Amino acid sequence: MVDRIAFIFVEALQAMRRNVTMSIAAISTCGLALFLLGGISLVYVALDSWGQSLSGKFEMRAYLKDGVKPPEISKVAGEIRSMPGVKAVFWIPRDKAWEREKVKYPKEVSQGLENPLPDAFKIVLSDLNQADAVEQSVQRLPQMDPQNPIQYLKAEQELVEQSRSFLRWLAGSLGALLLLTAGVLIYNAIRMTVFSRRKEARIMRLVGASLFTVRVPYMIEGTLHGLAGGALACFLLWACQLSLQNRLEAFTALGQLPPFPAGAAFLVLGGIGALYGFLASWIALWVPMRS
Amino acid sequence: MPARPYIEYRDVHVVYSNGVKGLDGVSLQIQRGEFVFFVGETGAGKSTLLKLLSREEHHCEGEVRLDGQELSDFSEYNLHRLRRQMGVAPQDYDLLPNKTVWENVAYALRAVGRSRREVFDRVPKILLQVNVAHRADAFPSQLSGGEKQRVVIGRALINEPPLLLADEPTGNLDAAQSEEIMRLLADLNARGTTVLVASHDLPTMEKFSKRIVCLERGKIKEDLGG
Numbered sequence: 128m129v130d131r132i133a134f135i136f137v138e139a140l141q142a143m144r145r146n147v148t149m150s151i152a153a154i155s156t157c158g159l160a161l162f163l164l165g166g167i168s169l170v171y172v173a174l175d176s177w178g179q180s181l182s183g184k185f186e187m188r189a190y191l192k193d194g195v196k197p198p199e200i201s202k203v204a205g206e207i208r209s210m211p212g213v214k215a216v217f218w219i220p221r222d223k224a225w226e227r228e229k230v231k232y233p234k235e236v237s238q239g240l241e242n243p244l245p246d247a248f249k250i251v252l253s254d255l256n257q258a259d260a261v262e263q264s265v266q267r268l269p270q271m272d273p274q275n276p277i278q279y280l281k282a283e284q285e286l287v288e289q290s291r292s293f294l295r296w297l298a299g300s301l302g303a304l305l306l307l308t309a310g311v312l313i314y315n316a317i318r319m320t321v322f323s324r325r326k327e328a329r330i331m332r333l334v335g336a337s338l339f340t341v342r343v344p345y346m347i348e349g350t351l352h353g354l355a356g357g358a359l360a361c362f363l364l365w366a367c368q369l370s371l372q373n374r375l376e377a378f379t380a381l382g383q384l385p386p387f388p389a390g391a392a393f394l395v396l397g398g399i400g401a402l403y404g405f406l407a408s409w410i411a412l413w414v415p416m417r418s
Numbered sequence: 419m420p421a422r423p424y425i426e427y428r429d430v431h432v433v434y435s436n437g438v439k440g441l442d443g444v445s446l447q448i449q450r451g452e453f454v455f456f457v458g459e460t461g462a463g464k465s466t467l468l469k470l471l472s473r474e475e476h477h478c479e480g481e482v483r484l485d486g487q488e489l490s491d492f493s494e495y496n497l498h499r500l501r502r503q504m505g506v507a508p509q510d511y512d513l514l515p516n517k518t519v520w521e522n523v524a525y526a527l528r529a530v531g532r533s534r535r536e537v538f539d540r541v542p543k544i545l546l547q548v549n550v551a552h553r554a555d556a557f558p559s560q561l562s563g564g565e566k567q568r569v570v571i572g573r574a575l576i577n578e579p580p581l582l583l584a585d586e587p588t589g590n591l592d593a594a595q596s597e598e599i600m601r602l603l604a605d606l607n608a609r610g611t612t613v614l615v616a617s618h619d620l621p622t623m624e625k626f627s628k629r630i631v632c633l634e635r636g637k638i639k640e641d642l643g644g
Contacts, residue, residue, distance in 0.1 A: 130533045145516070330512055333472070335502035335577055336529035338495055 135340065139347035146320055150352065153316030157356025157404065160309030161396045162363045164302050169364065169392075171298035173385065185258070185284050187250040189265045190275035195246060203270050207250060210264055212257020217249040245272060255284050306403070309356070313407035317349045321411060346408045353404020357397035364392060422486060423447035424612060425471065425581075430480035432466055432636070440466040440475070442636035448614070450580070453607040455623050456616045458633035464616035465509065467633075468583045471614070472506050473497055484581070502530065504581040505574030509589060509616075511566050513558040519545065519569050520554040526573045540576070548572035548602060564595030571602060581612045588619045596622045604628075 143150045189207075191200065200218055208216045225242040250265065252258055262277050271277075321328070331341045368387045425448040432440035441463045448454055456464035469475035470482050473489055482489045484503065492500045513522050523544055527537045545551040548568040550561075558566060567587050574582060584603060588596035600615075600622050607613045617623060623630060632640040 131531055134528045326512060327514060330514065330526060330573075331529040332497070333474075333501065333506045333508065333512070334526040334530055334573065335498045336531075337498040340529060340531070 135343050136347060138344040139351065142320065142324060142344060142348055143351065146323060149316060149320055149323065150348075153313060153320075153349075153352040154355045154359060156312040156316070157309050157353055157400055158359030158363070160305050160312060161357050161360035161400055164305040164309070164399075165360050165364050165392060165396050166367070167298050167301050167305070169368075171294060176385075185252055185255060185279065185287075187248075187252070187258075187262065187265070187277050187279040189248045189250060189277045190272045191246040191248070191270055192272045193245060195270050199270060200246065203268060204248060206268065207248060207261075207265055210257075210261055212252055212254040212261050213250060214253035215251040217251075219247045219249055221246045245275060255288050258284050306399070309400075310403050310407050313349055313353055313356075313404050314411045316352060317345060317408040317411035320348060321345060342412050345412055346405060349404040349408025349411070350401050351404065353400035353402070353407075354397050355400075356404070357400030358393065360396045360400070361389070361393045364396075365389060421449065423483075424450035424452075424485055425614075426481070426483040427467070427470070428481040428483070430470065430482060431478050432463075432470070432475065433478050439636045441470075441477070443480075444633075444636070444638055445480075446631065446638065446641070448612065450612055451607070451610055453604065453613045453626070453628040454615070455628055455630045456614065456633060457618060457620065457623065457630055458639075459618065461635075462633040463636040464618075464633050465585050466636075468506075468585050468614060468616050471581075472504060472583055473500060498530075502577045503579060504583060505571075505577065505579040507567070507570045507574045507582070507584040507587055509585040511558070511570050513566060513569060513573075515558050518555050518557055519550055519561070522558070522569060523573050523576065527576050530577060532576075544572045544575055547575065562595070563590045563592075564598055567591065567595075567599050568602065571599075571606075575606075579611070582606060582614070584613070584615045586617055587615060588617060588622055593622070597625065600626055 191203070195203075204216045204218055207213060221242055221244045224244045224247065228244070248265075250261065252261065258279065258281070262279065265271060266273070266277055328341050332338075365387050425446075427444050427446040430441050430444045434440055438461075444463070444467070446467075456467055458464050466475055470477055471484060471489070473492060477490070484500070487500075489500065514525065517525060520541055523541050524537045527540060528534075532540065542551060542554075545554055548571050550565055550568045550572065553561060553565055553569075556565075558569070561569065571582075571584070571587070574584075582603070587599050587603070591599065596619055603613050603615060604626055630640075630642045631638060632642070
């Protein structure tokens, strides 16, 4: 059995060595497609995490009715904090808010004027998608002032969320397109390999080799093409990240790129490449072998 | 009760995709251990008769039986079981140009699942049997037509088959080489192998008193016993 497996693997490797040009073409095309796919994925992940971080920058102001006592305020704050999509809740006492206004607008806020501000909560969101739901839930609380609606940057939040949705859609469709392209390229490479080695295949069949023995080396070859393409894509991404990082070092304000996830990238891209190579070669073998 | 024929064609019709008739109602019986020449002009159907047995060709109507087994019962997935019961020497040699004589035979043995040890044991014997052991390290391009044909026959013997199919084995050979190849096939036949040869090399055939089946336009014109 080991001897048989060894023969099949040696056949696949020898075929790759004999058809070096074809192998290089298949690996590089697959590598390029996976590189673009991986690149888009990394850009998406980076932009998405940036988008997530924006959520914390958006906050709501919710105003309490007059006369709500501190223990009750504390209870309401707890209720709001437990709502989905809420990251933090801060109580802003009316006196403190008034002091701030005085500092901010010393001329406009004349001395001796009575404090018109209500007690309020500053609500920091963890998920922009929940903004509307949080607003409605908070506004429904009996301690909140119905005459004083909640204030937040609704339009801006919607713009950020729409941008993230568009990015998700763009990455998804481009990724699917690139995956399809990679599959077609591997399929073509294996088709050409099958064509260039039809003599070996015919001899094998004529002398009584099973269909399995004839086909499996091609499938191993396709899988190895895909795996090598994945490894190449991983290397290219790492090189790009390194180059970009070196350029960014000059601009400290832009900060640092997150570290390149080499292990995960190899596993994902190599895995996708290998799976694609396997499937594409399986499909490629179906037609010529039947005819 | 007459013995069951080893090979039987029963009212076989073959029509190619372009509408040309390959075989037109051929019925023929061949007993185990026979040596049969299929003779005829190009397109007469002699290669088709061999290819039906190796299932490189499908018949449209009728029955083709080998040792009682209807050949259309073999699917693509178990075709190797049929092919291991026979050796096929195709018309175009089909030797791998980048492998030596030794490697060509070894490759076929490995392809049918023989271990390396078996390969090292069997290849020299096969090459000796077909008298090309002295050319074991030569590449096909360095061989004469007769030597190539011997290697092809040697490769066809890897499964020690009871049946050998040779399609135009002397097609590209001179008279002396043709006779050598026919003698090799006759030797194999003398050891019990059933040999079917498609050929139009009448002068060489006449030197061997074997059964000759003459074909014309897909029909059997004459069946001359040896």
